[in-house]
Amino acid sequence: MTPEVIGAGPVRLRPFRPDDAEDLAAGRDDPVNLRFNPVGMPHPYTVADAHWWISEGAPAAWRSGGAAYAIVDSGTDRLVGGAGLSQVVPGRGQAELGYWVAPRARRRGIATATTRALAAAAFQAGLARLELLIRAENPASQRVALAAGFHPEGVRRSAGLDRDGSRYDLLAWVRLADDPPDPVPRLLPDLPDGRLTDKVVTLRRLAPADAEALHRLHTRPEVVATRVRPVPPTRADIDRRCAVAESEWLTGRAADFALCDAATGTMVGGCALVHDEPATGQAMIGYSLLPEARGRGLATRAVRLLAGWACGPVGLARVWAGTATWNTASQRVLDRAGFHREGVMRARLPAPTPGAPRPDTVLWSFLPTDPHPLPPR
Numbered sequence: 001m002t003p004e005v006i007g008a009g010p011v012r013l014r015p016f017r018p019d020d021a022e023d024l025a026a027g028r029d030d031p032v033n034l035r036f037n038p039v040g041m042p043h044p045y046t047v048a049d050a051h052w053w054i055s056e057g058a059p060a061a062w063r064s065g066g067a068a069y070a071i072v073d074s075g076t077d078r079l080v081g082g083a084g085l086s087q088v089v090p091g092r093g094q095a096e097l098g099y100w101v102a103p104r105a106r107r108r109g110i111a112t113a114t115t116r117a118l119a120a121a122a123f124q125a126g127l128a129r130l131e132l133l134i135r136a137e138n139p140a141s142q143r144v145a146l147a148a149g150f151h152p153e154g155v156r157r158s159a160g161l162d163r164d165g166s167r168y169d170l171l172a173w174v175r176l177a178d179d180p181p182d183p184v185p186r187l188l189p190d191l192p193d194g195r196l197t198d199k200v201v202t203l204r205r206l207a208p209a210d211a212e213a214l215h216r217l218h219t220r221p222e223v224v225a226t227r228v229r230p231v232p233p234t235r236a237d238i239d240r241r242c243a244v245a246e247s248e249w250l251t252g253r254a255a256d257f258a259l260c261d262a263a264t265g266t267m268v269g270g271c272a273l274v275h276d277e278p279a280t281g282q283a284m285i286g287y288s289l290l291p292e293a294r295g296r297g298l299a300t301r302a303v304r305l306l307a308g309w310a311c312g313p314v315g316l317a318r319v320w321a322g323t324a325t326w327n328t329a330s331q332r333v334l335d336r337a338g339f340h341r342e343g344v345m346r347a348r349l350p351a352p353t354p355g356a357p358r359p360d361t362v363l364w365s366f367l368p369t370d371p372h373p374l375p376p377r
């Protein structure tokens with residue numbers, strides 16, 4: 001790439017200049033930026049660090065075949081962020097793309113416009129494959145990736161190196177030169193107004209602050225007994241599940257919900273739609289309630305809302321659920337929510353202890369054409 005100015009909607013990309021230093025230091029010295037772009041990032045990020053980047057770091061990136069752009073406001077020419085290409089592998093026509101936006105300029109489409117424009121210029125310059133490596137805990141960046149035509153490809157285990165020397169996984173989001181530049185269609189859309197509700201229960205996306213309630217729920221013995229492997233999760237497992245719930249949603253793997261009392265907003269359980277068979281247009285649901293919320297029909301309401309969303313906006317052809325053969329309460333929920341009992345899947349689950357028989361599962365399904373007693377609004 002050559003350091004030419006690139007127009008990107010409300011912003012443009014141009015090489016850094018010495019008078020960007022104050023804005024660069026102010027924009028870079030931000031905990032979110034530090035968390036998600038830790039490599040080689042001084043903390044605190046001073047004006048002296050900014051001058052080093054402008055005079056040494058960015059020119060070195062250009063010399064190595066990459067790119068290091070200031071993102072500037074088209075009207076004022078003031079710096080609002082940075083973007084670039086690194087880890088260029090010329091023999092494979094491949095590079096990594098990266099970006100950051102100053103806190104005061106976020107949520108205005110700047111990263112999305114920048115990524116689209118920089119990707120177009122990189123493909124124009126002959127690259128064939130661009131990678132965005134993103135932490136699962138960073139939904140804002142994954143939304144940028146989706147909006148700029150990048151596809152979720154998988155997990156690069158331990159590819160990230162933190163400031164303290166610890167390693168973490170990174171998700172690879174990839175766009176090829178011949179992929180369309182349009183936003184990538186999602187298997188799991190966002191919820192209307194962020195929730196599904198029938199005014200008695202509300203389902204919303206699971207969030208990091210739900211970890212304590214979810215841990216309490218999933219360590220109850222009767223809930224543990226219904227897990228695929230009947231072993232209680234650790235608090236770290238649950239923290240991670242909550243931290244990556246938005247990522248799982250964006251990549252289309254699972255929609256993980258907090259099940260809340262609509263009147264108080266208190267989380268009283270959880271439910272999920274797991275996209276286990278996208279190729280056949282079907283997905284599985286699961287649900288559980290804290291003991292104090294049982295016996296009031298809340299699980300039935302949640303399952304109806306979830307099945308209605310799955311067969312409506314998500315567009316699934318079939319939703320399925322499996323219950324333990326002994327779990328009459330759960331079977332009653334599915335029956336009342338309009339699911340059909342299809343039969344028994346023999347030895348479906350792993351043995352709970354070595355040498356024990358593999359448990360059977362009762363199979364239930366719901367189709368878009370099935371009567372739906374309480375459609376979600």
Ligand SMILES: CC(C)(COP(=O)(O)OP(=O)(O)OC[C@H]1O[C@@H](n2cnc3c(N)ncnc32)[C@H](O)[C@@H]1OP(=O)(O)O)[C@@H](O)C(=O)NCCC(=O)NCCS
Binds near residue numbers: 133139
């Ligand atoms: C990630 C980052 C660059 C996004 O910049 P931005 O200019 O605010 O992004 P956009 O305005 O183009 O928004 C893109 C999408 O992210 C969403 N978004 C923005 N901030 C969000 C947040 N904190 N949580 C969830 N979604 C968010 C926007 O709503 C938009 O979604 P949509 O396309 O579904 O409407 C910015 O938050 C940032 O600099 N973060 C720190 C550095 C970083 O993470 N860099 C990427 C490392 S991989």
